Amino acid sequence: MNIARIFAHRVELPLHEGSYKWSGGKSVSVFDSTVVGVETDTGHVGYGEVCPLGPFYLPAYAEGVRAGLRELAPHLLGWDPRELAKLNHRMDAALKGHPYVKSGIDMACWDLMGQATGQPVCTLLGGRFGESVRLYRAISQEAPEAMARKVMGYVAEGYTRFQLKVGGDPDVDIERIRAVRAMLRPEHRLVADANTGWTLHEAKRVVRAVRDVDVYIEQPCLSYEECLAVRRATDHPFVLDENVDSLDMLLRARGDLAMDVVNLKISKLGGLTKARQARDLCVSMGIAMTLEDSWGGDIVTAAIAHLAHSTPEEFRFTSTDFNSYVTVSIASGAPQRENGFMAASAGPGLGIRPRMEVLGPRVVDVS
Numbered sequence: 001m002n003i004a005r006i007f008a009h010r011v012e013l014p015l016h017e018g019s020y021k022w023s024g025g026k027s028v029s030v031f032d033s034t035v036v037g038v039e040t041d042t043g044h045v046g047y048g049e050v051c052p053l054g055p056f057y058l059p060a061y062a063e064g065v066r067a068g069l070r071e072l073a074p075h076l077l078g079w080d081p082r083e084l085a086k087l088n089h090r091m092d093a094a095l096k097g098h099p100y101v102k103s104g105i106d107m108a109c110w111d112l113m114g115q116a117t118g119q120p121v122c123t124l125l126g127g128r129f130g131e132s133v134r135l136y137r138a139i140s141q142e143a144p145e146a147m148a149r150k151v152m153g154y155v156a157e158g159y160t161r162f163q164l165k166v167g168g169d170p171d172v173d174i175e176r177i178r179a180v181r182a183m184l185r186p187e188h189r190l191v192a193d194a195n196t197g198w199t200l201h202e203a204k205r206v207v208r209a210v211r212d213v214d215v216y217i218e219q220p221c222l223s224y225e226e227c228l229a230v231r232r233a234t235d236h237p238f239v240l241d242e243n244v245d246s247l248d249m250l251l252r253a254r255g256d257l258a259m260d261v262v263n264l265k266i267s268k269l270g271g272l273t274k275a276r277q278a279r280d281l282c283v284s285m286g287i288a289m290t291l292e293d294s295w296g297g298d299i300v301t302a303a304i305a306h307l308a309h310s311t312p313e314e315f316r317f318t319s320t321d322f323n324s325y326v327t328v329s330i331a332s333g334a335p336q337r338e339n340g341f342m343a344a345s346a347g348p349g350l351g352i353r354p355r356m357e358v359l360g361p362r363v364v365d366v367s
């Protein structure tokens, strides 16, 4: 089985809530996602998806996915998609960096591996732990009362974990955290994710002002050093995200005890192969994880479900069902949230089938 063609479709994913806002006034109303297909000489096709959180979150942008695929794909024709370590080694030799470009190809090759073996990807990633995967709901940045109202709605839908988008005016962020926590029950978990938006003095003011509140603090500042300083100034459980984009950074952060939970995003790390490597290392080191991606539709959600479901439950802090945030379904068979949980498909591969009528024409086609 060898790769004969790599292609991609561009698809727009509008949001049910109209827009998604986070630190520094950043917002997206329609996500630009890329569905990647890897076709073999045996006639099998595997699918992956890459959807950056706009061009201003991580060093990634939607058109960059497509440009990167055109650059990288010719180097992979004739290679066996089931030899995932070899394929990743090849991708890293042919294109330095740009992990998000590689993520969709790697995901599609896991889908192919599942089809070739008749196994779901979660089985291939280590096995299915437990019945389902617990989800969090991200609460877009708005006025404190509006965020509190939104959280109540999502509690009613069955969510038990919430991630508040803060990283704005620190005084308003303090109100946001207090207003939302007041709506929650003790067993609910609340994360205040600043997405690098506070300067060091702002972060220190916020954590001191909410010292009596049961809340996790995620990625308060831009640099790792600033985050470490905040971490050492607070006893809130602490999550690192944007700074941990490699095994090097994961090991460094572990060495400094810089976090209690780490946020692993599939495309930030370069695909399921590398996310699994980081995940397994975290399990070995006893670090809990948020397992997710930057954004996406049904295919990314399926990949998240397989990665999370193959992780021991005590190390899964939370995951995301991005397909429930968007108005367009790009594939059948993807996990559907039930009471704040989802489950990986039991079918072969990722267990999804793209809706070709939604995807439209190919924008990348290399054979």
Ligand code: MG
Pocket (backbone or CB within 6 Å): 193, 195, 218, 219, 241, 242, 263
């Ligand atoms: Mg985050």
